[in-house]
Amino acid sequence: MIDQNTPADALCAFVAGLRYEQLPVPVVERCEELFLDWIASALAAKGMHPLPQFEAFAHAMGPAGGPAEVLASRGRTSPYFAAWVNAASSHLVEQDDLHNSSVLHPATVVFPAALAAAQDVGASGAEFIAACVAGYEAGIRIGEFLGRSHYRIFHTTATVGTLAAAVAAGHVLKLSPEQMRNAIGSAGTQAAGLWEFLRDAADSKQLHTAHAAASGLAAAYLARGGVSAARRILDGEKGMAAGMSSDADPARLGDRLGSRWALLETSFKFHASCRHTHPAADALQAVMQREGLAHGDIESVLTRVHKGAIDVLGVVDVPTTVHQAKFSMGTVLGLLAVHGDAGLESFRDHALSDPAVAAFRDKVGMTLDDEVDAAYPKRWLGRVEVRTRSGACFQGAIDDPKGDPGNTLSRAELADKARRLAAFSGAASPAEIDALIGRVWQLRTAPRIGALLPSS
Amino acid sequence: MIDQNTPADALCAFVAGLRYEQLPVPVVERCEELFLDWIASALAAKGMHPLPQFEAFAHAMGPAGGPAEVLASRGRTSPYFAAWVNAASSHLVEQDDLHNSSVLHPATVVFPAALAAAQDVGASGAEFIAACVAGYEAGIRIGEFLGRSHYRIFHTTATVGTLAAAVAAGHVLKLSPEQMRNAIGSAGTQAAGLWEFLRDAADSKQLHTAHAAASGLAAAYLARGGVSAARRILDGEKGMAAGMSSDADPARLGDRLGSRWALLETSFKFHASCRHTHPAADALQAVMQREGLAHGDIESVLTRVHKGAIDVLGVVDVPTTVHQAKFSMGTVLGLLAVHGDAGLESFRDHALSDPAVAAFRDKVGMTLDDEVDAAYPKRWLGRVEVRTRSGACFQGAIDDPKGDPGNTLSRAELADKARRLAAFSGAASPAEIDALIGRVWQLRTAPRIGALLPSS
Structure with missing residues (x-):
């Protein structure tokens, strides 16, 4: 006993x-x-x-x-x-x-x-x-x-x-x-x-x-x-x-x-990338929707992240494989900014080959944020600072990335995700x-x- | 490349x-x-x-x-x-x-x-x-x-x-x-x-x-x-x-x-025990042979060992399985002192059940020795201090335990060991x-x- x-x-x-x-x-x-x-x-x-x-x-x-x-x-x-x-x-x-x-x-x-x-x-x-x-x-x-x-x-x-x-x-x-x-x-x-x-x-x-x-x-x-x-x-x-x-x-x-x-x-997971990218991704999407920004309007994005994100994502500079692109903060934000989606098809079709995604990737930076880091790992806060070509600066903040317990997916959304994933590879018929x-x-x-x- | x-x-x-x-x-x-x-x-x-x-x-x-x-x-x-x-x-x-x-x-x-x-x-x-x-x-x-x-x-x-x-x-x-x-x-x-x-x-x-x-x-x-x-x-x-x-x-x-x-x-390995026991085992055998001691003559044995030996052997007090007995310095020395052998048969037949081995085990101590520890792990020096019932104290020292490169086993000895090991389990006929x-x-x-x- x-x-x-x-x-x-x-x-x-x-x-x-x-x-x-x-x-x-x-x-x-x-x-x-x-x-x-x-x-x-x-x-x-x-x-x-x-x-x-x-x-x-x-x-x-x-x-x-x-x-x-x-x-x-x-x-x-x-x-x-x-x-x-x-x-x-x-x-x-x-x-x-x-x-x-x-x-x-x-x-x-x-x-x-x-x-x-x-x-x-x-x-x-x-x-x-x-x-x-x-x-x-x-x-x-x-x-x-x-x-x-x-x-x-x-x-x-x-x-x-x-x-x-x-x-x-x-x-x-x-x-x-x-x-x-x-x-x-x-x-x-x-x-x-x-x-x-x-x-x-x-x-x-x-x-x-x-x-x-x-x-x-x-x-x-x-x-x-x-x-x-x-x-x-x-x-x-x-x-x-x-x-x-x-x-x-x-x-x-x-x-x-x-x-x-x-x-x-x-x-x-809603986006098909490393979870450390999701808070900033959702925060960027929120800013772009709120301010009506297109990717071409954006001069730079500074993501304010926890230390774990820098440890895991910081080693990826220019991704060379689709899998590595899932660990590139700039690529994930680029896919969302340019294509509005960071799902499996987006990664496969655009993550490595789209010049607009690559250009956006190079505008994205990461910096350690004390508030975000103090909340981590219990909470994964999303904080971004978006500067536009016209000189404006917008702050984006989300506290519950999509898929988190406070912002979870419904059974209908999960079923839809399952159908999309099975169709992506053809491993099961509809x-x-x-x-x-x-x-x-x-x-x-x-x-x-x-x-x-x-x-x- | x-x-x-x-x-x-x-x-x-x-x-x-x-x-x-x-x-x-x-x-x-x-x-x-x-x-x-x-x-x-x-x-x-x-x-x-x-x-x-x-x-x-x-x-x-x-x-x-x-x-x-x-x-x-x-x-x-x-x-x-x-x-x-x-x-x-x-x-x-x-x-x-x-x-x-x-x-x-x-x-x-x-x-x-x-x-x-x-x-x-x-x-x-x-x-x-x-x-x-x-x-x-x-x-x-x-x-x-x-x-x-x-x-x-x-x-x-x-x-x-x-x-x-x-x-x-x-x-x-x-x-x-x-x-x-x-x-x-x-x-x-x-x-x-x-x-x-x-x-x-x-x-x-x-x-x-x-x-x-x-x-x-x-x-x-x-x-x-x-x-x-x-x-x-x-x-x-x-x-x-x-x-x-x-x-x-x-x-x-x-x-x-x-x-x-x-x-x-x-x-x-000559003895069928953890290698950390071998230097002291050989040193004890050398003293007993040199001084003509039987196990009953011995009051106590202090083994002077490297830190790694204490880390690995120090957790075993009274062994409860034959395998654990191979990590008990006192048991290994007891088998050698009482039976002259710490091979597989000795462990199986005597390590847990022989009161003389258990009694000898309780006479054995380990202490960290700076000289032995400084030589380790390159050399595994054997140093023991044997006190007899008649009050004498003898030092034993060996620099190359049996089986070490400086004291290796011949092909004949290895063949003999192989025959003994196969016979022990009956996994192969002679x-x-x-x-x-x-x-x-x-x-x-x-x-x-x-x-x-x-x-x-």
Whole structure:
């Protein structure tokens, strides 16, 4: 048994014991919405580099069939490799969700692991939802615990994602509290992922989520099989915080368990870019609409941002790939200013090739803003200063970027986004995605998760 | 192409370009010896917890057949899962090799990855040897680069092992210099493994090597497939040293490439325990022999050790498992004092159950010694102070523990160790292990690696 002397103990006991019946209806509904949004992100990446390389590796190293579904390719394989490929897939087009204060993208690590395990053991929709909520609640609190110093070097979705995936898969597997602690321990000691790849526009972001989901799932299955692990992997003397953080706050691990539902704080992405660009993007759009400005009227845009935005976006100067363009503040603002849209098609068609977007990009600057930085990561404030060719200067400010909990997307908007993402890659027909949307909105009643799409 | 402006660049270019023809004969011979020693370690773990759990997971998640061999169980599967299981297996009985100044166990991560890839592509013995040497040379220098601060929290064999495995597998796959850099980048961003498990006698040490070998192999295959990665994963601003070390020394990465063969500095393990116990163990044996002492004559033993020994061994008080007993200085010295031997059988039969060993254990202390610590990690000095019941005090000192390069094991001794390890678990018959020894001593001439043991 686990004593509850520490916040880490309390978190472990909470997630191991969490039952569907405890969940408030809005949590269940939001979980379904996040799941649909995740499926759409996974489908949108079909055929996009480096996903075919990941699929080829899984095909070479995994079994040719199995209980678990690979969404983009509609193949079936073992839970391990299904989690691995689906996680890579769902973090590729930068349309998956984000939790602000943990700076964690929970969906891309929680759902692939939980789905693969659920398809393996034949879990019900309600069991799947409870497991995913457990993964969100654990992952978000662990991300908050490791803090800003961790995120400065480590890709939290990769590191913490391993633990979130382990908790979700472990919950599907109905691990005991002691087994859950072992799953968390085996996950934490496999947690990895460094931001260094970003300056090279390299393919590691997908490897990070693949690694997190699969290693987390492995941790859960190994725990079920009797493999033990460190009891204090989070806060022990030689644990994650000791090795990978300088501002860890253990109290965050036990923050209002069972009364605060962190899953509800998760943001949906409206623009198809790094979330750090969204507050300024929305603020710029607000100014342009309010003042009736066209992109040609604008001389310069100064975005006032938090430090994390500079850390992540500051390494990108002139983007060389569409994926890297999603981390270029100037490109994102340029797409919105010139084309009124920063969705997947805009990025594909204009981000690298449109001279007007490139010209606008060079007008955009970033500067650290103390007020914005103090609010971060709890709130992601958007502040821009727009100077026009005629010499005017306008301030733009938004406090809740579109998709944030205070400005969330409706089920109709999410369904529309899912249709657009599926159509973008052609991974599912309109009829297929409509049928799937209908099923996900009723997920809680499904006796079994089953296959999401017909086999190819 | 890779410029050679930095030591990291030079290391990458060196390992990508390394050819068998460059290798001095002693390096080739020692590589064969290390390979046999590794095979024996993998075989010795057959049936020992948690290996069956690892085998069951690989069986559930991997294909039921394939080009690569699982040594202990004689199954065949994909290269990924063969590397995963063989790496777990070979680090379990604590008989695998160690490189002193990097505090890296290279064999348990390099050989599983290289063997699986070699069996996949049909590499020759000479190609396999060159790839393994590349893995050793890279891994050892990266371990030295990350330094003592890294090892204080991170299990270097787990973290650096991922890169060593990637280099070895990548060399087998004949990666270009640019692909090799991507393999190193994808490996470094998956590198993980914390010492926290040790106090709980948990099963993570095997998970660490499994994870390292398999993730490193994956990095190599993904690089061959065209997946890119960070160019400066070792020394970049958000790379491994930035996140996981406070005393990294980049110059170590390029240290005498092509003239210093770090593989030759690797130690074989004579005792079946953590290498940190060996210097004191040998020093105690020397005193007891010199002074004609029996264990009953001894009142107390004070071992004078380096800081790393206290970090790793200091968490174990009264061992509760045979594996944990390998990290108990008092138990190791007790086995030697009482039974004259700290081999696998001694540990199995006496480490936990013999009251005389337990009594001796409680007489053993550890203290930090400045001279020993200053020499570490380059040299692992053994210093003990033995007080007898009759009031005498004797000093024991050895400078090269048995198995160290200055006191290495002969081919006859290594063959004998391999026979003992195979017999311990029954994983291979005497005739099978003799045939295998003969083949390994001629490995350089083998046209193909092929299967090491007949299928079950």
